Structures are given as structure tokens and as C-alpha cells.
Amino acid sequence: MRVLLAGGGTAGHTSPLLATAAVLAEDGVDITCLGTPRGLEVTLIPAAGHRLELVPPVPLPRRLNGDLARVPSRLRATVKATGEIVDRVRPDVICGFGGYVSVPAYLVARRRKIPLVVHEGNAVPGIANKLGARFTEHVATSFPDTPLRHGQYVGLPIRREISSLDRLAVRAEARQHFGLDPDRPTLLVTGGSQGARRINQAVAGAARDLAAAGIQVLHAAGRVDEVAIDPLPDGPPYVIRSFIDRMDLAYAAADLIVCRSGANTVTEVAAVGLPAAFVPLPHGNGEQALNAHPVVQAGGGLLIDDAALTSTWVDNVVVPLITDLPRLDAMSSAASDLVRRDADQRLAEMIMAAGAAR
Template identity: 75%
Template sequence: MRVLLAGGGTAGHTSPLLATAAVLAEAGDDITCLGTPKGLEVTLIPEAGFPLELVPPVPLPRRPNADLVRLPANLRRTVKATLGVIDRVRPDVVVGFGGYVSVPAYLAARRRKLPIVVHEGNALPGVANKLGARLTTHVAVSFPDTDLRGATYTGLPIRRQIADLDRDALRDEGRRYFGLDADRPTILVTGGSQGARRINTTMAAASRDLAAAGVQVLHAAGRPEEVELDRRAGDPPYVVERYIDRIDLAYAAADLVVCRSGANTVTEVAAVGLPAVFVPLPIGNGEQALNAHPVVGAGGGLLVEDAAFTPAWVDSAVVPLVTSPERLAHMSRAASGIVRRDAAEQLAQLIHRAAQERR
């Protein structure tokens, strides 16, 4: 089977695409990915070994501006380019993961009468996938309460190294890998690949309180210059990295994670049973807070607004939590029962069923 996977721009679209591509490739399918020159897919997809076709981006403005005026012409141009890709690749099915590139993929697939599969990563659907869901009966969502036409709950595809992770078995290795002490309470901090200023500056300002409580930190900052530490001799380790490639070992090393609540992050930390403090991105449509609600509601995480995430809050809420093995164990059990670890396999099966429509 030949499959065209459309998605990119951010890790939220690219990561589930790559997790699904890996399962399909293992089944013997031929994979081609569709993206734009401006997204993370330009790097991540070739690094994963999959062919990537690029088409011009089509911004979908949420309010009147110059992009809205140019939208019809831009969309026609990109649909034409996507039709060219489809005519060369000749896929049996087109799968969209949202983002700018999915709209032309859906429209071009419809014009060529190809089966379409839509996967929505967030709890609150985006504009692209709301459109895609009107063009197909094959719609998958990451969260069971997502309001999207004809949706089936498959979960969010995550990488196999995460889906199969045994945190307890790799804890010692993870702490050695990052230069952490073996037996201290450990917090992983991440604001995503680009970092998050509020998380970076707050955790840095709270570092003295964390050190006084014997807590060590592994901080993926994105922008390390925002993490200004006031260190004293004998303080527990506070390791700052720009980006963490071995996130599986970081999850294993940690007792607690402080993070944004993008769909991919929420799914990964819940799947591995890592208790979380979610600090949703304060812009957008509130989708990050909605992503975290199932895990928080089950007792697997805490939710704090960006503006309320201060050094004083860290001292009063995070320090008592990360130094309480009983609370952490309870949260870990609660989190691990919330999300599906087999989402990539579930979505691959849906893609195969959709492709049968053409045969």
C-alpha cells in the first residue's frame, strides 16, 4: 500500500505522523510525507528516513488580515502543487494530521477521489481537521471527548521508545546519562523544543528553594540563556540542556515533570506514568488546558495557569509533591491508565481499512 502522510509545522503534528509512519513501514507500506519548507518536518522527517515532498504553506488566519485576502490564491497554488505530488506518488490513501499542509492535502485527495483519513491531536480540533472531517468517515482523535464529526478514539501515536518505556528499569541509566545523583528527588523541566520563557525563568528563580529541599533538576530549556542560576557549593545538580535527544532516558530519570500541555507531551508523560505539573500555553484557543484535563481529572497531574506559575508556587506546591514518594506513586498509577500506548497501531489499522475503499 502507498500512503501519503500530511502534517508538519510543529512537533505536535510531526511526532504522531512519524510514529504512524514507522508502524506502517513495518507492515510493508510505502510511505511519502507531505510538508512545507517552514516546519520542523524539513529536518525530522528525512532524519527518520522517510521521503518528504514540500508544497508552499497556506496560513489559515483566525482574524482579518493580509493573509486572509491572499488565502484563495495561495490555496489554489498549493492544491495544484499537492495534486502534482499525488500524481507522482499515486497513493492509495491520504492521511492528514492537521496544520497548514493538511487542507490542500484533503482538497487534492478529494479531487482525485482518494480515501482520506484525519487524525486530530488536540482535545480542541483545529480548522484544518474540522474541514477534513467533512470529507471522510475515517476520523481519529487523541482524546475521547474531542468534538469532531464521526470521530473514533484511537489515542495519539507516540514513538515506540516511549510507548514501550519501563521507567523503573531505566532510572539509574537515565540519571547517569545526564550526570544526576542516583537517589535524589528529580524534576524534569521542559517547555517544548523552543522552550517556554515563563517555565524557564520561574524554575531558575526557584532553584535555591529546590536545592534547599535536596531536589535535583534536569532542564531542557530551548533557550538556556533564560535559565540564570544562583548556585552554592554542595547544591544538588541542576543540569541545563538546550534540547534533549534521549527524552526516554529523561522520562526515566525523573520523578516529576514540569511542562506545557501540548497533546504530544500530555500523551507521552501519561503513557509512561510520569506525574506532571502542566503549565498550559496562555495563547491560542485554550486547547492546551483541555489536553491536560483528562490526566489532571484522574489525579495524574496538576494544572496551573501560566501567570500563576511563580517561584512561590513552586516552593509551596512542587517541592512538597516531588519529595513525597507516596503522592508520586499514586499520581503515576493514575496517569498511566488514561491514554492508549497502542495508538499508532490503532491508527494504522484505520488507514488500512480506509485504503480498502479504493480496491
Template identity: 80%
Template sequence: MRALLAGGGTAGHTSPLLATAAVLRDEGVEVTCLGTPRGLEVTLIPEAGYPLELVPPVPLPRRPGRAMAAVPARLRAAVKATREVVERIDPDVIVGFGGYVSVPAYLVARRTGIPLVVHEGNAVPGIANKLGARFTQHVATSFPGTDLRHGEYVGLPIRRQISGLDRAAARAEGRAHFGLAADAPTLLVTGGSQGARRINHAVAAAAPDLADAGVQVLHAAGRPEEVDVSTRPGGPAYVVASYIDRIDLAYAAADLVVCRAGANTVTEVAAVGLPAAFVPLPIGNGEQAHNAHPVVQAGGALLIDDEAFTASWVDQVVVPLVCDPHRLATMSAAASDLVPRDADEQLARMILDAADRR
């Protein structure tokens, strides 16, 4: 069996694609991925050992204008390139995870009659997947209540190193890996693969307050130059990295995480029971705040608007929380049972079932 998986641009599309691809590969499926030259998939997919086919990107503007007028020509070129890939690979099923590259894949699937599966990563569906859901009954969502035609809630596929993580058992290894003290309250800070200026500046400015409370920090800054922190001799560590490859060990090391609320991040921290302070990205259609709501409503996380996330808020809210083991344990328990850890297997089963109907 052969499957063509389309998705890329950001980790939000690429990570669930790779998690699902791993299950399909274990089932003996020959997986090929479809992406564009602009996204993270150019690096991440080949590193994971999957062949990657590239087609021209087709950005979908949210407002009328010159960019909107260019869409038809760009889309025709992308559909033509995708059709050539499909004719060469002859997949039994096409799977789309949203983003620019999914639109031509959906159109080619419709025109060729190849079974199509759509996976929506966010609580609020994007334009591409709203289109794809019109062409198939095989539609999976990451969050309950997502308003998408034919949507079936299966959860968001996450990497096995995350879904199988025992934070308590791996805590000592995680802290040793990053050079952190074994017994100090530990805050993980991340703004995603590209970093987040607001989060970087606010937490860095609050570094003296964190140090006064004995809190050590592991900060994945994306842009380390935005985090100017001087540690005190003998004081708690403040470790700054551009990017953390072993995010599983970072989750294990942390007592609390400050982060954006992308679907992948929300699902991962909830799955491993890591209490969170979510700072949703203040652009787009508000999907990040919607992603965070189930965890926040269950008591597993806090939600703070981007403009309200300041050094003062870190001092007044984050510092007392990361130093409160009882409250953290309560939040961890509230989050850990919210999201399915086997979404990769559930989505793979949907894909295999769709292919069998060809």
C-alpha cells in the first residue's frame, strides 16, 4: 500500500504528519510526503527518513488584494505539479494535514478519485481543510467540538517519545541533560520553533524575581539574542537555547511551562501532564486560544493574553505557581487525562480503512 501525506510549513502541520507516518510505516505502508520549499518539512521529513516531493506553495490570503488575484495562477501550477507526483507515485490514499500544500493535494484527489483523508490540527479549522472536508467523509479533528464537515474527534498525533513519556521517571535524566539542579523548581519557556519576542522579553526581564525565588529556567528562545540574562554566582541556572531537540527531556525536567498555544504544544503538554501558562499568538483567527480552552477549563493550565504577559505577571503569577508543588500536582492530574495519546494509531486506522475502499 502507498500513501501520499501532504502537510508542512510549520511544526503544527509537520509534527502530526510525521507521527502518523511512523505508524503507517510500521504497518508496511510505503509513505511519500508532499511539501513546499518554504517550510520546516524540507529539513524534518528527510531527517525522519521519508521521501519528500516539493510543489509550489499557494498562500491563501484572508483579504482581497493583489495577492488574492495571483492565487488562481499559482494554484494551477501547484495542482499540475501535484498531479505529476500522484501519477508517478500512484498512491492508494492521499492524506492532508492542512496548510498551503494540502489544497492542490485535495483537488487532485477529487479529480482522480483517490481516497482522501483530512486531518485538522486546530480547534478552529483552516481554509484548506474546510475545502478538503467537502471532498471526503474521512475527516479527523484534534479537538472535540471542532466545526468541520464529517469531522470525527481522534486527537492530534504526537511523537511516541512524547506520548510514552513518564515525566516523573525521566525527571532526573532531563535535568541532568540540560545541566539543571536535581531539586530546584524548574520553569520551561518556549515560544515554538521560531521563538516569541513577547515571551522572551517578559521572562528575561523577570529573571531576577525567578532567581530570588530559587527557580531555575530552561528557555528555548528561538532568537537567543532576545534573552539577555546574567546569572548570579551560586544562584539558580538560567539555560538559554535556540531550539531544544529533546523536548521530551525538557518536559520531564520542568514543573511548569510558559508557551504559545499551538495545537501541537497544547496536546503534548496536556498528554504528559505538564502544567502550563499559555500565551496565545495574537494573530490569525484566534485558533490558539481555542486550542487552549479545554485544558484551561479542566484546570490544567492558565491562559494569559499576549499583551498582558509582562515581567510583572511572571513575578506575581508564574513564580508563586512554580513554587507550589501541591497546586502543580492538581493541575497535572487535570491535564493528563484530557487528550488521547493514541491519536497517531487512530488516524492511521482511518487512513488504512479509506485506502481499502479504493
């Protein structure tokens, strides 16, 4: 079977694509991925050993402006390029994960009458997948209540090294990997693949308070120039990285995470039972807050508005929480039973069934 997987731009689209591709490859499926030159897929997909075809990006503006008038001509060019790739690859099924690159893939699938599978990563569906869901009955969602036509809850595919992670079993190895103390309370901080200025500055500004409480920090900043700390002499480690490629070990090293609430992050931290303080992105259509709600409502995390995240909040809330082991244990238990860890297998089965029925 030949499958074309369309998705890219951010980790929110690329990560579930790669997790699904790994399962399909194990089953002998011939995989081609479709992306644009601007996204993470340019690096991550070839590194995973999959073929990558590139088409020009066609951003869909959220507001009525001059860019909106240019969308049709740009889209026509990208659809033409996508059609040429599809005619050459001849996939039995196309699966899109949303974002810019999925729209031309959905349109070509419809024109060529190729079976289409749509996967929506967020609790609130994006424009691309609302379109794709009109063309197929094979629609998978990451959250049970996502309002998407034909939606079937399968969960969000995540990497095997994370879905199978036993945090406690590899904690010592993980802390050694990052140069952390083996026994101190450990805070993991990340704003996603591109960082988050608000998170970077709020946590860095509380570095002395964290150190005074004996808390060490592993901080994936995206931009390290946004993290200026004033460490205590001989205080706990404060490790700053621009990017962490071994997030499985980062999760294992941590007792608590401060992070955005993209669907991928929410699913991963819940799956491994890592207590979280979620800071939703302040713009968009509100999907990040909705992504985090199930975990927060179950008691596995906290929700803090971006504007309210300050160094004082870190001192008043994070410091007492990360040193409260019974509460952390309760949060971990509450989170770990919420999400499906086998979504990669479920989505792969949906894709193969759609292709086999052609």
C-alpha cells in the first residue's frame, strides 16, 4: 500500500504524522510525506527516514485583508504542484493532519477520487480540517468532543518512546543526561518548538526564588537570549537549552512542567503522568485552553492565563507545588488515565482500512 501523509509547519502537525508513519512503516506501507519549505518537517521527516515532497505554502489569513485576495491564485499553484506529486506517487490513500499543506492535499484527493483520512489534533478544529471533513467519512479526532463532521475519537498519535515511557524507571538516567542533580525537585520549562517569551521571562525572573527553595530547572527556551538568570552561588542547576530533542528524558527528569497547551504537549504530559502548569497561547481561536481542560478538570494540571504568568506567580504557586510530593502524586495519577496511548495504531488502522476499501 502507498500512503501520502500531509502535514507540517509546527510540531503540532509534524509529531503525530511521524508517530503514525512509524506504525505504517512497520506494516510495510510505502510512505511519502507532503510538506512546505518553511516548517519543521524539512528537518524532522528526512531524519526519520521518510521521503518528503515540498509544495509552496499557502497561509490562510484569519482576517479580511489584502492577503485574503491573493489566496486563490496561490492555492491554485500549490494544488497543481500537489497534483503532480500525487500523480507520480500514486497513493492508495491520503491522510492530512491539518495546516497549510493539507488543504491542497484534500482538494487533490477529492478531484482524483482517492480515499481521504483527516486527523484533527486540537479540541477546536482548524479551517483546513473543516474543509477536509466535508470530503470524507474517515475523520479522526484527538479529543472526544471535537465538533468536526464525521469525527471519530481515536486520540493523538505520539511517539513510542513517550507513550511507553516509565518516568520513574529512567529518572536517574534522565537527570544525568541533562547534568542535573539526581535528588533535587526538578522543574521542566518549555514554550514549544519555537519557545514562548512570556514563559521564558517569567520563569527566568524567578530563578533565585526557585534556587532558594532547592529546585533545579531544565529550560527549553527556543531563544536562549530571552532567558537571563541571576543564579545563586553554589545553587541548584539551571540548565538552558534552545531545543531538547530527547523529550522522553526531559519528561522523566521532571517533577512538574510549565508549558503551552498545544494538543501534542497536553497529550504527551498526560500520557506519562507529568503534572503540568498549562499556559495557553493567548491568540488563535482558544483551542489551547480547551486542549488542557480535560487534564485540568481531572486534577492533573493547572491553567494560568498568559497575561497572569509572572515571576511572582512562579514563586507563589510553582515553588510550593513542586515541593508537595503527595499533591504531585495525585496529579500524576489523575492525568495518566485520561488519554489513549495507542492512537498511533488506531489511526494507522483507519488509514489502511480506507486504502484497502478503494
